[in-house]
Amino acid sequence: MSGIIGKKIGMTSLYMEDGRSVACTLIEAGPCVVTQVKTVENEGYNAVQIGFGEKKEKHTTKSLLGHFKKANTTPKKKLVEFRTFEQPLNLGDVLTVEMLEVGTFIDAVGTSKGKGFQGVVKRHGFGGVGGQTHGQHNRGRHPGSIGACSFPSRVFKGLRMAGRTGGNRVKVQNLEVLRIYPDKNLLVVSGSIPGAKNSYVIIEN
Incomplete structure (x- = not known):
């Protein structure tokens, strides 16, 4: 080529x-x-x-x-x-x-x-947590839950989170x-x- x-x-x-x-x-x-x-x-x-x-x-x-x-x-x-x-x-x-x-x-x-450094909405296209009701306050662009309960009690590798974007x-x-x-x-x-x-x-x- x-x-x-x-x-x-x-x-x-x-x-x-x-x-x-x-x-x-x-x-x-x-x-x-x-x-x-x-x-x-x-x-x-x-x-x-x-x-x-x-x-x-x-x-x-x-x-x-x-x-x-x-x-x-x-x-x-x-x-x-x-x-x-x-x-x-x-x-x-x-x-x-x-x-x-x-x-x-x-x-x-x-x-x-x-x-x-960008959040998950800009970096991965997440929709955010959602509305402002039921105790949700200032979480419109947050990632939400990142793991399971007592099992497996950890965050899986490769989970899409906030971080540096671009420059690739x-x-x-x-x-x-x-x-x-x-x-x-x-x-x-x-x-x-x-x-x-x-x-x-x-x-x-």
Whole structure:
């Protein structure tokens, strides 16, 4: 499975030929540089590492500076490995948004927005305890009972409770490529993708 690294720009909508208004996401995809080609002989497995986004040399370690120098490129902010690629790649090759085609379907991988510590209603979609009658006071969004009686006298593992929400790696599959603007490195896909604006996105096809 090949792919490219991008940055989420924002969302908009497009009118299709049949008159439908489709919500879509704008992604700045590429250009990406092949920074390493891993082989079974050297690393024990086949993979291609690509880099995206410019980074200042003073903020880059010397070991990484040498790593990028081998690929004859500037330091990159984001590095991602792909185990398989449809076309053979060499060190220093540049990947652009033109590797994708309009009408094809891609998968988008990103980090969802972190929402901090949240209750069970927001985190798991609970309905709350219910009404305010029969002694219920200020418990509208509480989880309610969390265990049984004297048997088994404990709370089962994995019970859905309040806790940290968001900030997870999320993959959204089968997003259609609606537009490609090679001169601006822009990719327009249908639907929404995880992450905030200017967050990194991995595009797999």
